[in-house]
Amino acid sequence: MIRVENLSKSFYHQQDESKILIDINLHIKRGECIILKGISGSGKTTLLSIIAGLDRPSKGKVLIDDEPISKLPDIFASKIRAKKIGMIFQHFNLFENLSVYENVTVPLIPSGLPLDDIYRAVDKSLKVANIYHKRSLVASRLSGGEKQRCAIARALVADPDIIVCDEPTANLDSQNSILFIETIKELHLMGKTIVIATHDPLFENLNFKSRIVPMFDGKIDE
């Protein structure tokens, strides 16, 4: 499903090279739930964004269904992002002045689908994420947990195979965090491949099958 090969990422500030990721190899199978665990600065967010095709590596490659996403022209890369990957961000990243419904519609706009199909998909994912009852509310007026569920609905709307979460519980209270984990479990049971970058200890003992990949100083610490 996802294959990370010899991946390195450096940032250059004038002449200084700072290595964020060093020679990472990772193989994630279909339906797996992967927890990238590490303190901040360990490179887990950078790895996550390269896997999701949001950033480019300095070396090596990421293959999604045998497609090297980091080196694809934008037209193809964005199609993979749209169809295969659902993103859930740390700060939820909703369009604050659009309604929940409109927010969830956004990823489907470039798809060129007929409007009826878009509405059907949006309704469905709103129900799965359990936010359907708040669909006409403006995003800025939602509580933290509701924003999270709106973000989940948005990530699910294109029915992607892969769900990528960046510090999903960092801005949630413990009750909502537990609810989130329940949702993740459901998604896992639906057969989605899930990659979560987090340092939240809640994810250490999940009641479903998952693999923890600890990261330290830009390397996978095994």
Added chain:
Amino acid sequence: MNEILFSNQVIIYLLSESLLFVLLFIAFVVSIKIVIKWDFDSFSQKQFRLEKEAYLVSTITIFLFIIKFILLIYFVFTIDSLSILIAGAMCGAGVVTANEYGTYLLLFKLIIIATLILWFYLNSYDTHTKNYLHMKKKSLLFIAIFISIIFELFLDFQYFTNIDTHQPVSCCSTLFGQLEGANPLPFGLTIPLLLTLFYLLYFLTILTLKTNYRVLYIVSNLLFLYLAYYAVVYFFGTYIYQLPTHKCPFCMLQSDYFYIGYIIWGSLFLGTFIGISDALSSIWTTRKYIKNSRLVISMLTLFVVLSSIYVIIYYFRNGVWL
């Protein structure tokens, strides 16, 4: 100061052309960078930046095409309206030939439009590859377009600053009228022969479009374009004007003839240009074959039907040929 330069339309035309050039220059610099430094397999920041800048070039080129197309029509329109200011000119024909630059300028404009269409084909092929296979070809073509536009801009200014409004110019009847004994048609053709070839080439073009003989298709398109020009000026035009002696490619652009010239010339040029670019780019990129056959067929058919219909209507109304 030359009074031509104070015509509103000339000012606006020259301004738009010059401003457009600023934008083109930016795209030109990027294209040069791409030709020199493009390396798709590299993971360097420079390469990633170039990939983004390539989007700037294509954005500019799309805009360039739209504006150039509008400006071509605007140019023809302007030339037509200038005929009041120039002694002896009755339509655009006289104005274009008011100095030695006009005809070349018009030709250049058509060639640039044709090359831009070719660029679009390359671009669409390029964006359908997963490694920007044709990026360098595309950039080289853009550089060629840029150079032709430098010439065009030079001709623009030369042309408009060198129109002498007092020097009488010839009107279309002297430019295109038949001199005693001289045959204006190419290859020593006669009108019936020209028409036969005209229709034959039309069918040949449509036929070759459906087959895979790309070179033949290009040649037949070019020949059709060439002969169609003469057919319109020396035969179909006389039916549009309903006057056997009126032979002119410009008068039909005027309101007296309901601006029909814009549609006739537009469909001819677009049809053949698209056809040729389509085939050329598919040869150049070694791709299988031609995409927009329906567009080409409908353009060319519109042209042929529209030209012929004037003749038929005239015959039905008057019971005789001109």
Added chain:
Amino acid sequence: MNRAFWYFLSLQLFKERSKHLTIIVISILLIFILSSVLFISSSIRFSLEQTLKPQPDFVISRLQGGVNRSTPIEWSDELFDIYGVTKVTPRVYGRYFFRPKGKSFLIMGIDAFEEESHKSLEKLIDSIDIKAFLTGNNMIVGEGVKEYLQKNFYNNSYKFLTPKGKFIDIKIAKIVPKETRLLSNDMIIMPIDLAREVLGYTQDEVTDIAFNVPNPDEWSNIEDKLLSLHYDLGVVDKNEVKKSYETLYNYKSGFFLIIFLILIMTFSLILYQRYNMVYSTEKREIGLLRALGWSINDVLRLKFMESFILIVTSYIIGIFIAYIFVYIYNAPLLKNIFLGGQNLQNSVSFIPIIDIATLSSIFLLYAVPFIIAVIVPVWRVSVTNPKEAML
């Protein structure tokens, strides 16, 4: 592009309406100024063509040192002998200056034996008894002249002072209706002999002689023939008049356009600045769109559509306001630039002329600089890395 795209676009536009509003207001103002001027100039041009249509093809007069002098009336007989010449009309006209205010009117003489000028006069003013008019001390005045005379308390007649120092009292018989426009506004028409006296011509002199040559191919031949008749003969043909008017108005609006260019350039710079100011929130939003699967092309499309809608909206509104300003309110202030406020107030109303040339000129002059100014900033924001969404 589907309906969802347009919907999202409209949401975006509405959301950032305060940012767009200033741009739209300035744009509307610019288009309004530009199109007002171009509307006026094309309307004037149209009126001019209408007025010139019935004018004679050729006018000859005696030149002395390159200046028009009184023309001997015998010349008109010589004209009759040239084949192809029709409607030979000797004319007497000139400017009469009113001392107190430094104003001047155009005086035109009408010949009692000249059939052609009767017809055109009848066309000009219906319900006039030509015979009675031509035998008395009568005149027909334009609207502007009437207003001026009334302001100076000459309600029924005016005493003209001839160059010989004699006063002639001439009655106002009729006022030229307003619709004739432009040329007749400051005109006084009177019998030819009266005009001669007021302007100081002798009985066998005229100002110039007009005639027609119906076949345009003969024009240059006839011109050559005329020039060989007398050494001091000057010829002006109608096209030359038309051309010089055309050039004059071209010059006026051309001059304006060049000033306008400075405005448009300033506006483009403002636009460039404005579009280049990308706030971190906007950058993040674009990054988010890209992260959610929008391609660079999708974002470019969104951003250009945004600009395009701004352009089209302000274009339509600007033109609409200019139309009302020029054709319904008769363009106060601006009018004077074109018609010249130095002489009598021209009480001209503009005929609505909207042609493709003007509309496309306005669009090009405004839209091309607009798009050129925003194209690079729009591209720059559109290629924002999707990674921005993570920050």
